Amino acid sequence: MDTPLPPAPPDDPLTTFFWEAARRHELHIQRCQSCGTYIHMPRPICRNCQSFDLAGEQVSGRATLYSWTQTYKPFHPYFVERVPYVIATVTLVEQPGLQFMCNLIGIDQANVDAEARMGMDLEVTFQDLGDGYVVPQFKPVGVVL
C-alpha cells in the first residue's frame, strides 16, 4: 500500500502516554492526581480543581455509544479506499460525560442503522495502521474482529 498514513501524532510530552499505551494495547486517559477527574483531550491543568498534577491512567475500555456518522467522502488519501467508515463519539464508563472519539468497527457498514444503536455497550480494541501507529477503537461488546 503506497497511500500515506493519516498524519502522525506530534512529538508532544502531554500526549505521549496515550500513544505509548496504545502500542501496548491499553487505553490510558489523562487523570487529575489531585481530584480524580478524567480529562480528554489532555491539557496541562485540571479544569475541575486547577491542579497541574496530571497523569495518564489505564481505564476499563468499556463505553456506550453516544452518536455516530458514516462518512462516504474521503478527506485524506488514506481513507479513499476505506469509505464508508463510521466515526463515533462514545462515553467512557469511568465518568459521566467523558467523551472519546473513535471509529466504530466490528459492524456491517451496509447495515449501520440496525447495528449502531445509540447507547449500546462497546469495548475498546486496537488497530495497527502500520509503522507502529496503533489507535484505540471501539466495537460492540463480544464482537470478534
Added chain:
Amino acid sequence: MSVQRQGRKVAIVGVGYSDVGRNTGLSERHHAAQAAVRALEDAGLQAKDIDGASTWGGDAVDFGWMIGFDDLRWSLNVGVAPAFITPAYHAAQAVAMGHADTVMAFRIMMQQPPSAALASGAAMLGEPSMVDAQFRWPYGNFSPVQWAGLLMNRYMHETGATEEHFARFAEVQRSYAQRNPDALLRDPLSAEDYLAKPYVTKPLRVLDCDYPCDSGSAVIFTTEERARDLRQPMVLVEASALSAIRDMNFELLPDMVRTSPKHCGDLLWSRTDLRPENVSTAHLYDGFSIITLQWLEGLGLCEPGGAAQFVMDGETRLGGKVPTNTDGGAINVGRRHGANFCIEAVRQLRGQCGDRQVAGADVSVWANAVGMFSGAMLLTKG
C-alpha cells in the same frame, strides 16, 4: 443588565456584497473593496466617513487604508470565532462605547479546496490545533461536516426527526432562494430531490451544507443620531450576545444537542424587553441545516426538540409563525459565513425584500455558529 444600553444606541446603515461566486479569481482584497464600496453606496456615506473597521478574513487596517477610510480610531481582526457575528458584535460595541463613530465590519471568505484535492493529498483542511487533531485525524475525522453528522444523528435520535424533515427544510430554503436574485442556487428543489442525493456523512447530505464560494460582505454600524441623516430606513441594534461553552472539540460535548445557542439565546433575551414571540423574521446560521434547527430551539422560537416538526408544519415559510432564512440561507446564497443573515435581516426590516418580504417585519433576529460558540443579534425597525 444591558451592555449596549450603557452606551450609545447603534444603527446599521449600510450593507454590501462583493461579486460572490465559485472560484471568482478575485483576491481577498478585491472582495473586501467591492463589498465596502457597495455598503457605502447603500448608506450614502463616503469612505472618509468610516473611522473604525473589523474583519474576519484579511486585515481590517489593510482594507481601511486600501479603500480610503479615515484614520482608524478602532480596529479588530478576528480569529477563529462564531462567524460574522464576531466582527459585527464588536463593531456595534465600538460605536456604542464611542471608540469610533462609524465602523465597517467585514467577513471575507475564499472558497476552500475541492474534495478531490483533499482526497489526493494535494490539499488539507485547516486545523486550529495540531495538538488536538491527533485525536481526530487517525479516525478520518477531518472536516466540520463530520461533527455536523454526529450532531444531526444524535438530534434525530433524541427528537424523532427524520431525513424527511431535513428534506423539507432544504425545500423551504430553496423556495426562498428562488425569490432572491442574489442566490447562487435557484433551480426548483423538491424533498424527493434532496433524498435522492448521496450521503456525505450519513445522515447528512450535500444539500445540508452551505455552498462553497468566494464571498465578501460588509456592514456599516453607526450611531442612531448619525443614521437619521442617512439614506436608508432606520434599523437599530436592540441587543446582542456572544457565547462560548468549550474549546474547539465540539464533538466531545456530553450533550451535543443543547449547546451554545441556548446559552446565547438566554443572554440575548436577558438584554431586551422584547420576547421570542415578537420576532417577525429569523436568520439562523445554516453552515449545516441542523444548526438552524438548533437556533430555532435555542432562541425559543419553537418548543425544545420541536424544530424539525416546526419546519415540517411550514412555520418557517412565508406566512408561517417565524419566516426563517428568507434569503435562502447559505445553502443557496453561498458561504458568506453568517453575514448574509445580518444583511437579510436588515433588508427585511427596511422592507426591501421584494417577493420574499415579510409584511410588517419590525423585529428580526440573526444568529451564527453552534456547539462550542455562537452569537446572536436582535434588530428592530426604527
